[in-house]
Amino acid sequence: MIRSTIITVLLTVVFFVIGLAFWAWSSPEIIETSPVGALNELNPALTILIEVLVMLMAFIFLSVTVINLRLMLTNIRAGWTEVIVVLIVMTIVASAMFGLFVGAATVVLSLGFVVYLYLLQD
Helix, strand or coil, rough: HHHHHHHHHHHHHHHHHHHHHHHCCCCCCHHHHHHHHHHHHHHHHHHHHHHHHHHHHHHHHHHHHHHHHHHHHHHCCCCCCHHHHHHHHHHHHHHHHHCCHHHHHHHHHHHHHHHHHHHHHH
């Protein structure tokens, strides 16, 4: 359980750092010379897709981390409250960093993972 929690924490941090890098590279002052600017020249939808997928992966690993930590610390399975709180926090973070469209796309894909978790219970 400890190894799993450490791995999910590290992967959460990795995806948050990638998201922060994309956010910083999207700054109007440096976008022309950044990797985001190069991606925008190729296809602007590619940048949005990468941003959505990075935030989705951050949500998945953060929610698994919360579930593992709750089980490890209290010996009680995490409830839906924890998963929904993580979903709301990730939606706010994605919307604040990348805009409303990326936030909405992230919440839709994240809801797919929440449905997967629900189906996994049965």
